[in-house]
Amino acid sequence: xxxxxxxxxxxxxxxxxxxxxxxxxxxxxxxxxxxxxxxxxxxxxxxxxxxxxxxxxxxxxxxxxxxxxxxxxxxxxxxxxxxxxxxxxxxxxxxxxxxxxxxxxxxxx
Amino acid sequence: xxxxxxxxxxxxxxxxxxxxxxxxxxxxxxxxxxxxxxxxxxxxxxxxxxxxxxxxxxxxxxxxxxxxxxxxxxxxxxxxxxxxxxxxxxxxxxxxxxxxxxxxxxxxxxxxxxxxxxxxxxxxxxxxxxxxxxxxxxxxxxxxxxxxxxxxxxxxxxxxxxxxxxxxxxxxxxxxxxxxxxxxxxxxxxxxxxxxxxxxxxxxxxxxxxxxxxxxxxxxxxxxxxxxxxxxxxxxxxxxxxxxxxxxxxxxxxxxxxxxxxxxxxxxxxxxxxxxxxxxxxxxxxxxxxxxxxxxxxxxxxxxxxxxxxxxxxxxxxxxxxxxxxxxxxxxxxxxxxxxxxxxxxxxxxxxxxxxxxxxxxxxxxxxxxxxxxxxxxxxxxxxxxxxxxxxxxxxxxxxxxxxxxxxxxxxxxxxxxxxxxxxxxxxxxxxxxxxxxxxxxxxxxxxxxxxxxxxxxxxxxxxxxxxxxxxxxxxxxxxxxxxxxxxxxxxxxxxxxxxxxxxxxxxxxxxxxxxxxxxxxxxxxxxxxxxxxxxxxxxxxxxxxxxxxxxxxxxxxxxxxxxxxxxxxxxxxxxxxxxxxxxxxxxxxxxxxxxxxxxxxxxxxxxxxxxxxxxxxxxxxxxxxxxxxxxxxxxxxxxxxxxxxxxxxxxxxxxxxxxxxxxxxxxxxxxxxxxxxxxxxxxxxxxxxxxxxxxxxxxxxxxxxxxxxxxxxxxxxxxxxxxxxxxxxxxxxxxxxx
Numbered sequence: 001x002x003x004x005x006x007x008x009x010x011x012x013x014x015x016x017x018x019x020x021x022x023x024x025x026x027x028x029x030x031x032x033x034x035x036x037x038x039x040x041x042x043x044x045x046x047x048x049x050x051x052x053x054x055x056x057x058x059x060x061x062x063x064x065x066x067x068x069x070x071x072x073x074x075x076x077x078x079x080x081x082x083x084x085x086x087x088x089x090x091x092x093x094x095x096x097x098x099x100x101x102x103x104x105x106x107x108x109x
Numbered sequence: 110x111x112x113x114x115x116x117x118x119x120x121x122x123x124x125x126x127x128x129x130x131x132x133x134x135x136x137x138x139x140x141x142x143x144x145x146x147x148x149x150x151x152x153x154x155x156x157x158x159x160x161x162x163x164x165x166x167x168x169x170x171x172x173x174x175x176x177x178x179x180x181x182x183x184x185x186x187x188x189x190x191x192x193x194x195x196x197x198x199x200x201x202x203x204x205x206x207x208x209x210x211x212x213x214x215x216x217x218x219x220x221x222x223x224x225x226x227x228x229x230x231x232x233x234x235x236x237x238x239x240x241x242x243x244x245x246x247x248x249x250x251x252x253x254x255x256x257x258x259x260x261x262x263x264x265x266x267x268x269x270x271x272x273x274x275x276x277x278x279x280x281x282x283x284x285x286x287x288x289x290x291x292x293x294x295x296x297x298x299x300x301x302x303x304x305x306x307x308x309x310x311x312x313x314x315x316x317x318x319x320x321x322x323x324x325x326x327x328x329x330x331x332x333x334x335x336x337x338x339x340x341x342x343x344x345x346x347x348x349x350x351x352x353x354x355x356x357x358x359x360x361x362x363x364x365x366x367x368x369x370x371x372x373x374x375x376x377x378x379x380x381x382x383x384x385x386x387x388x389x390x391x392x393x394x395x396x397x398x399x400x401x402x403x404x405x406x407x408x409x410x411x412x413x414x415x416x417x418x419x420x421x422x423x424x425x426x427x428x429x430x431x432x433x434x435x436x437x438x439x440x441x442x443x444x445x446x447x448x449x450x451x452x453x454x455x456x457x458x459x460x461x462x463x464x465x466x467x468x469x470x471x472x473x474x475x476x477x478x479x480x481x482x483x484x485x486x487x488x489x490x491x492x493x494x495x496x497x498x499x500x501x502x503x504x505x506x507x508x509x510x511x512x513x514x515x516x517x518x519x520x521x522x523x524x525x526x527x528x529x530x531x532x533x534x535x536x537x538x539x540x541x542x543x544x545x546x547x548x549x550x551x552x553x554x555x556x557x558x559x560x561x562x563x564x565x566x567x568x569x570x571x572x573x574x575x576x577x578x579x580x581x582x583x584x585x586x587x588x589x590x591x592x593x594x595x596x597x598x599x600x601x602x603x604x605x606x607x608x609x610x611x612x613x614x615x616x617x618x619x620x621x622x623x624x625x626x627x628x629x630x631x632x633x634x635x636x637x638x639x640x641x642x643x644x645x646x647x648x649x650x651x652x653x654x655x656x657x658x659x660x661x662x663x664x665x666x667x668x669x670x671x672x673x674x675x676x677x678x679x680x681x682x683x684x685x686x687x688x689x690x691x692x693x694x695x696x697x698x699x700x701x702x703x704x705x706x707x708x709x710x711x712x713x714x715x716x717x718x719x720x721x722x723x724x725x726x727x728x729x730x731x732x733x734x735x736x737x738x739x740x741x742x743x744x745x746x747x748x749x750x751x752x753x754x755x756x757x758x759x760x761x762x763x764x765x766x767x768x769x770x771x772x773x774x775x776x777x778x779x780x781x782x783x784x785x786x787x788x789x790x791x792x793x794x795x796x797x798x799x800x801x802x803x804x805x806x807x808x809x810x811x812x813x814x815x816x817x818x819x820x821x822x823x824x825x826x827x828x829x830x831x832x833x834x835x836x837x838x839x840x841x842x843x844x845x846x847x848x
Binding site for chain 1 (some may be wrong): 132133134135144165166167171172175176178
């Protein structure tokens with residue numbers, strides 16, 4: 001698995017928040033869903049994912065809960081909080097403005 | 110809200126650390142398992158898939174460390190470092206003891222001197238706006254303050270526009286007669302404006318006002334809070350009590366109490382009783398412009414600068430000198446006109462201790478700074494040795510990925526712990542040193558100087574401890590990190606390490622040499638002082654002084670003193686007993702101008718001679734050899750021929766090699782015949798050169814009878830105790846006498 005580019009690293013928070021906004025899930029599933037939704041373009045390893053998850057949890061934008069799944073395994077489920085949703089809106093708007101600006105320069109002809 | 114929540118999670122993390130670590134472990138384990146399953150479903154073998162999963166994850170420990178790093182860790186790391194430091198220090202108790210001791214000595218000495226400097230030079234009087242207080246005084250050639258006379262005080266007070274108010278003060282230790290008993294108290298004679306100028310409010314009753322200066326009958330007095338508590342137990346009935354002071358005729362009434370934080374204006378003393386100075390002045394003292402006995406303090410008028418006020422002072426002082434010089438005899442005028450006056454800062458009050466000891470204290474400060482430097486070099490050497498011993502540990506830690514910053518933080522924590530320990534012990538030692546120093550400075554007088562550490566001193570100690578440890582620890586710490594890892598693992602000392610170690614040893618030896626040389630010089634001076642020939646033998650001599658309170662009729666006084674001398678001489682075990690007016694080597698001097706038969710003074714020559722009044726057998730009591738003639742005896746009474754004994758310097762100065770016996774000396778219009786010559790003896794103190802001295806019998810003193818007289822007895826060997834009952838006027842005074 002290749003490590004994501006620096007740009008994606010910066011937007012990892014945004015991606016995680018969005019994925020969790022769609023549905024609460026545990027850490028591995030978040031990585032899988034990210035790969036799937038981006039059509040195999042974005043791949044994130046645990047070295048980046050879990051620190052990001054912990055940072056978001058510390059900031060209060062996501063919360064974690066331990067539960068037992070069907071196979072009697074303990075899994076830690078993450079879900080987005082109300083502040084997290086607000087944050088998501090903020091970061092999404094920022095990303096739109098930023099990416100729009102970059103695109104309009106790069107694809108200027 | 111978010112801030113609070115993040116703090117909550119931090120705190121939770123701090124307390125439930127092991128639980129959270131376990132959770133992290135589970136989470137990652139779960140991830141690896143799922144990833145392995147994924148590879149399995151892709152078709153790899155079980156071992157290959159788990160290997161692939163682990164490789165992709167990038168190492169579980171690193172991931173965990175990344176997660177941990179996300180949370181703020183300094184608090185937890187600090188706790189870890191402290192525990193680690195405690196463990197490693199416990200393992201080397203020798204190092205701990207030596208380093209804490211060196212630090213404690215260095216820091217303790219510095220803190221002691223600093224707390225003295227703080228008490229004497231930095232702390233202000235606890236009154237309103239002390240920065241605007243000024244000390245108006247004559248000064249000597251070194252700039253040290255002397256005193257002013259009453260006419261001078263009035264002159265400055267009335268004419269200096271730069272000051273808004275002024276007060277004069279004088280301290281004494283008189284005997285007062287209160288509640289039917291005699292008592293020795295410390296007293297302040299103050300002018301009426303003192304309390305108002307300082308902005309002091311009474312704790313009870315009222316304080317002295319300018320109007321009290323003019324009251325002739327039944328004047329008022331004020332007592333201190335401490336005295337009120339000690340003597341009267343805070344009883345409000347104390348206000349209204351009356352007392353008399355020594356042999357003054359006024360009866361004083363206590364009208365109020367000063368607040369508990371007020372200790373007078375002279376640093377180091379605490380007056381029990383304050384009376385208006387105007388009531389204590391005789392006509393002579395009131396009008397004599399050269400009778401300098403008062404300390405004067407003023408408050409600058411608002412908006413006036415110190416320099417401006419000082420300039421005005423100089424102008425007025427010159428005018429005053431001109432006026433007074435015209436009234437002086439011709440020969441005294443040039444000397445008087447040379448006198449200087451100045452306006453000094455009054456922020457710390459009158460400060461005789463500071464004036465005497467400030468230079469010594471600053472020199473001491475320099476010396477103890479050297480001591481601290483020595484202690485730091487010592488500590489640095491110890492830390493270097495310790496770092497060298499831990500080279501292997503440091504190398505391993507560096508190899509497994511500890512950041513250099515992390516290691517430096519741990520060294521600093523060690524330094525911090527040592528600083529805390531050294532500083533605390535140093536603070537205790539400082540208390541001991543400072544108390545000893547104050548006792549030495551007090552020199553037998555009662556000095557109340559609060560050297561309890563206030564926040565100035567504590568800040569100083571803390572800063573010094575930290576600085577010492579940083580300085581001591583930085584060099585070995587940085588040096589230790591710069592090493593080559595392989596060398597470190599093999600525990601070999603690099604060349605740089607050895608160089609630093611040697612440099613530290615050289616530094617310590619040099620500083621020690623400087624300190625030891627200084628100590629030897631000081632000790633030599635002290636030894637010389639002790640071994641100087643005093644001209645009298647104070648070993649085995651007991652002295653005590655007697656005071657009268659209330660007026661003692663001269664005749665009765667004389668018979669009482671005589672009978673006391675007789676009783677003393679009759680005591681078994683007493684070789685001889687005598688009395689003297691000015692006790693030698695006590696810091697006092699009594700001198701007068703004399704005219705000598707057959708000698709004419711050149712102009713400008715000093716006519717002063719030291720004076721003293723003694724009882725018979727004085728010279729045999731202090732063992733000053735009698736060279737010619739005789740001692741005084743009982744036949745030298747008030748009415749017999751006036752006689753005097755002179756010392757060798759006197760005889761040689763005025764008569765050369767010829768015998769002075771039978772010649773006449775005149776002083777204050779009384780002629781004395783010389784009947785004896787004694788060897789020279791030290792008078793004021795051990796450092797003063799020997800002076801011409803003349804002695805007269807105590808019965809032949811012409812002024813009012815002395816109210817304190819110093820008795821001396823030379824006893825032989827065994828411990829003697831004798832109890833005397835004596836009647837003096839209306840009070841009986843038992844005198845226990847023990848050798």
